[in-house]
Structures are given as C-alpha cells and as structure tokens.
Amino acid sequence: MRTLQVTSAIAAVCSVLMWCFLLMQPVLPVSASAAVDAGFVVFVGGMLIGHLAAFVGLVASASLGPRPAWRHRILAGSHALTIILSGAVVLWAFVFPQSGWELLALPCGVMIGQLPAVCVLAAGMVSRRAGPSHVQDRLVG
Template identity: 30%
Template structure:
C-alpha cells in the first residue's frame, strides 16, 4: 500500500513539476495556461490524498518493523509526512492569519517539495529489488 500510494503521489508531483519547470526556466514566473487545471489543479487533491494514505501506511509499516528499518520505506514515509505537514501548514496559514486566501496557491509547493523524498525512496526500492533479482538469478543459474 505504501508503494502504491507513493507511486500515485509521485506521478502527481511529476505532473506539477512538468507544468512549472519550463515556465520558471524561461521567464521566472508561473502563469496559468491551458494545461494548468489538468497538470496542477487536478493532481493536487489526488496527490495530497495519496500522501495522506502513504503517511498513515508508512507509519504503520515503520512501527511494525522497528527491529529492521529499511531505507526505502523510511524515505517514502518521511516524504509523505513532509507533504502532509506542509499542506496543513499552508492551509492554516491561509485560514488563521487574516490573509486573503491567495496563500492557497502555494499548496502545490507541499507536493513539489515533500515528494522528492518519496521519489528517492521509490528509486532506492527499485534498485534494491533489481539487485536482489540479479543475485537470485546468478545463484540459480
């Protein structure tokens, strides 16, 4: 469940970065364009929901494996927790401090930052699984 939620949230993270990066590189300003809703607005609630599921699942996985904590689940859990904490902080900032509500436009930042750790955890997990398969193939053949 942790890996599945992490894959979904990272795909949403990639979508947001694919929209934002070219604009930041070319002009330094992010402006809504024709794909803004599809690449940023739609992936945000999906990614945050997946991050919430991933954070809860990751905590359970880490608590159950207290004797042997592996790096990939730890990275994925920390990334999901970071995403959720940043999102909650942005929402509280927008609602509690006499603001205009425009602060909610910073909500994609929680996904953009927190999911970096999740992506590293997924990549580490894939590398470890491939090594394990190669070692088993070498021993069996």
C-alpha cells in the same frame, strides 16, 4: 507495505508531473489560455490526488511495525512532510487571512514533500533493473 509503496508511487508521479510542468512552462511556446487550462489540471488534480495518496500512505505506514526498513521510513516521512507542509499553508491562510492567493502554495506541499519519495523510488527502480543483468553476467562468465 504494499499500500505504502503504491501510494508513494502515486504521490511521486503527481509531484514529478507538477515539477515537469513548472520547469517546462518557460521553454515551451504555448498560448496563455492553454497554459492556464493545462496548469489548472496538472496542479489542482495533482494536488488533490497527491494529498489523498499521502494521507492514505501515512495511515498505511502506521502498520509497518517497530523497525521498518530505511526506505519505508523515508517514504512514510515524505508523506508526513507533505501533510505538514500543506497543513502549514492552510493554517497560514486561516490565521492570517490576506487575499486567498496564499493557497496557491498548496501544491508546493506535494511538490516538495514527495521529493524524498521520488529519490527512494527511483533508486529502487535503478537497483532492481541493474540486479538481474549483473547476476546473469556472473553466471555466464
């Protein structure tokens, strides 16, 4: 269970970094060469690390038992979605060989597949942060 949570956090961070870079690119005034270099590091590094974390998380989710908690099912599903989306892109590139540019869609597997994991992990952080202060207020008042 701990492995699933850690790999989900790693893949989710990779996804969030790629989304932030993609959404901030039109806003920030950066030279083209610096943007290409930074984009290569963010997207290729995030894709490789995100896919590795998703694969390890998917393998770790096999040991959760017959009835895991709903959060763990969503985390496992997001890892499966990441692998399926990326596998579809690779299959498309090999079955219908065009130019190789379709492989630029590989980071989209991590970016889209890890969105449910980002939501679950963010909700867990918010509920964990709100929990102890709410208990202290009840004990004092």
